[in-house]
Amino acid sequence: xxxxxxxxxxxxxxxxxxxxxxxxxxxxxxxxxxxxxxxxxxxxxxxxxxxxxxxxxxxxxxxxxxxxxxxxxxxxxxxxxxxxxxxxxxxxxxxxxxxxxxxxxxxxxxxxxxxxxxxxxxxxxxxxxxxxxxxxxxxxxxxxxxxxxxxxxxxxxxxxxxxxxxxxxxxxxxxxxxxxxxxxxxxxxxxxxxxxxxxxxxxxxxxxxxxxxxxxxxxxxxxxxxxxxxxxxxxxxxxxxxxxxxxxxxxxxxxxxxxxxxxxxxxxxxxxxxxxxxxxxxxxxxxxxxxxxxxxxxxxxxxxxxxxxxxxxxxxxxxxxxxxxxxxxxxxxxxxxxxxxxxxxxxxxxxxxxxxxxxxxxxxxxxxxxxxxxxxxxxxxxxxxxxxxxxxxxxxxxxxxxxxxxxxxxxxxxxxxxxxxxxxxxxxxxxxxxxxxxxxxxxxxxxxxxxxxxxxxxxxx
Amino acid sequence: xxxxxxxxxxxxxxxxxxxxxxxxxxxxxxxxxxxxxxxxxxxxxxxxxxxxxxxxxxxxxxxxxxxxxxxxxxxxxxxxxxxxxxxxxxxxxxxxxxxxxxxxx
Numbered sequence: 326x327x328x329x330x331x332x333x334x335x336x337x338x339x340x341x342x343x344x345x346x347x348x349x350x351x352x353x354x355x356x357x358x359x360x361x362x363x364x365x366x367x368x369x370x371x372x373x374x375x376x377x378x379x380x381x382x383x384x385x386x387x388x389x390x391x392x393x394x395x396x397x398x399x400x401x402x403x404x405x406x407x408x409x410x411x412x413x414x415x416x417x418x419x420x421x422x423x424x425x426x427x428x429x430x431x432x433x434x435x436x437x438x439x440x441x442x443x444x445x446x447x448x449x450x451x452x453x454x455x456x457x458x459x460x461x462x463x464x465x466x467x468x469x470x471x472x473x474x475x476x477x478x479x480x481x482x483x484x485x486x487x488x489x490x491x492x493x494x495x496x497x498x499x500x501x502x503x504x505x506x507x508x509x510x511x512x513x514x515x516x517x518x519x520x521x522x523x524x525x526x527x528x529x530x531x532x533x534x535x536x537x538x539x540x541x542x543x544x545x546x547x548x549x550x551x552x553x554x555x556x557x558x559x560x561x562x563x564x565x566x567x568x569x570x571x572x573x574x575x576x577x578x579x580x581x582x583x584x585x586x587x588x589x590x591x592x593x594x595x596x597x598x599x600x601x602x603x604x605x606x607x608x609x610x611x612x613x614x615x616x617x618x619x620x621x622x623x624x625x626x627x628x629x630x631x632x633x634x635x636x637x638x639x640x641x642x643x644x645x646x647x648x649x650x651x652x653x654x655x656x657x658x659x660x661x662x663x664x665x666x667x668x669x670x671x672x673x674x675x676x677x678x679x680x681x682x683x684x685x686x687x688x689x690x691x692x693x694x695x696x697x698x699x700x701x702x703x704x705x706x707x708x709x710x711x712x713x714x715x716x717x718x719x720x721x722x723x724x725x726x727x728x729x730x731x732x733x734x735x736x737x738x739x740x741x742x743x744x745x746x747x748x749x750x751x752x753x754x755x756x757x758x759x760x761x762x763x764x765x766x767x768x769x770x771x772x773x774x775x776x777x778x779x780x781x782x783x784x785x786x
Numbered sequence: 787x788x789x790x791x792x793x794x795x796x797x798x799x800x801x802x803x804x805x806x807x808x809x810x811x812x813x814x815x816x817x818x819x820x821x822x823x824x825x826x827x828x829x830x831x832x833x834x835x836x837x838x839x840x841x842x843x844x845x846x847x848x849x850x851x852x853x854x855x856x857x858x859x860x861x862x863x864x865x866x867x868x869x870x871x872x873x874x875x876x877x878x879x880x881x882x883x884x885x886x887x888x889x890x891x
Contacts, residue, residue, distance in 0.1 A: 376840035393859020401867035420861035569805025673817035
């Protein structure tokens with residue numbers, strides 16, 4: 326029978342790997358998620374018959390599964406598309422917390438003197454799982470705007486964080502070597518929870534996706550460590566897969582922003598620059614605003630229009646309105662494409678998800694490298710709620726904090742229309758010269774509102 | 787190092803390589819769903835949570851077990867459902883559904 330369970334775990338592992346593979350391609354992605362879910366069902370199915378239930382054990386499992394399934398389903402179903410990033414953070418935090426608790430329970434079972442091979446992975450799992458748990462909650466709070474999205478910094482912060490980390494290492498040694506301090510692993514857990522908070526606080530809201538991805542990889546590793554403690558093959562393989570692929574994904578994400586991971590995590594990005602942006606904004610430069618009718622005429626009689634969506638589009642839920650406008654223009658023979666910056670919105674892929682929801686065809690969604698040479702041929706570029714990803718400072722202002730980030734070459738277009746709620750700078754907190762460009766026309770207001778007006782005006786044009 | 791630990795360590799190292807290799811070529815637009823999908827997969831910690839919860843026999847282990855099962859189940863169920871919701875959106879125009887009403891703000 327043991328053999329059957331072992332083979333079931335192997336099958337689950339294979340399904341996870343296949344699932345990940347399928348998730349990496351647009352055509353098979355949805356099946357990939359089902360494949361991985363099937364692996365999960367098999368792994369769980371092979372686990373239940375192996376359990377030796379105590380009376381209380383059976384009851385708490387039943388209660389726990391019902392509550393968890395209800396929370397998970399309702400949370401995942403009810404969440405708005407714009408809030409998905411923070412939902413992923415919450416689910417990730419739950420996984421990290423579970424890994425830490427499993428390790429604590431194992432340590433309780435091992436008694437005061439665990440061997441190194443039992444103790445070390447447990448302690449690792451407690452620390453990493455707890456950091457992931459509390460860090461994810463802070464990431465959630467920042468994205469949900471329960472707290473400020475700007476980096477929270479204070480003098481000597483790195484030193485304090487270093488001291489917390491040092492204290493954790495001290496407790497790790499205490500737990501493994503001395504193990505006489507009562508509840509030493511609970512103290513360890515509390516310290517790690519504090520470190521998770523302290524680690525995410527100085528990171529700006531715009532960088533949360535990278536942080537969530539990193540914490541996701543952390544949880545994977547914590548799960549793998551729990552697998553070592555429990556001698557469970559499925560946990561080791563699945564946890565490690567997530568740890569490894571999650572680390573790579575984290576790197577890919579920070580690459581897409583044109584920054585190093587170290588800069589994302591320790592650069593307090595968006596903090597100092599806020600002040601600089603505010604000063605630059607006071608120079609008294611003027612911007613050109615246009616009427617909806619003028620813009621409608623401009624769009625209706627163009628040949629090539631490129632739409633650049635950003636987070637403002639997501640906030641305003643304007644994806645359907647923007648598609649309506651695009652459809653209308655296409656009927657008039659205008660060529661319409663969407664330029665998707667890798668980090669537009671709050672997560673890579675955020676814009677694709679939203680526009681796909683509005684049934685915008687794949688072929689019109691162009692990635693940055695694909696479309697960057699097309700901007701110079703575009704008659705109008707319509708920037709809907711995006712800012713930093715089109716800021717030429719990234720190309721020509723070496724002192725700028727976003728210098729070196731790959732941007733969309735919107736400045737090369739013949740006309741630029743910015744739909745923004747205000748002149749406020751974007752996430753990075755820096756001023757955008759493009760807003761003051763003579764080629765630029767501003768249309769202030771809620772993106773959906775403006776687009777709806779524009780649609781009506783184009784119909785009349 | 788006993789042979790079981792050696793086996794486990796072997797799986798671990800191989801899984802690191804597979805994990806990196808398997809997602810090496812992923813388009814940017816799938817970064818978020820992929821993150822969410824891997825997030826669901828580490829919900830496998832539910833297996834561990836079930837093991838500790840099943841054997842719970844003291845107030846401390848009962849509380850630990852219950853919390854672990856709740857959190858891990860939330861991770862698994864929420865993770866897969868939210869990933870599916872994201873991927874559901876990736877459809878071409880040929881499969882156009884009835885237009886969803888624009889969500890009121």
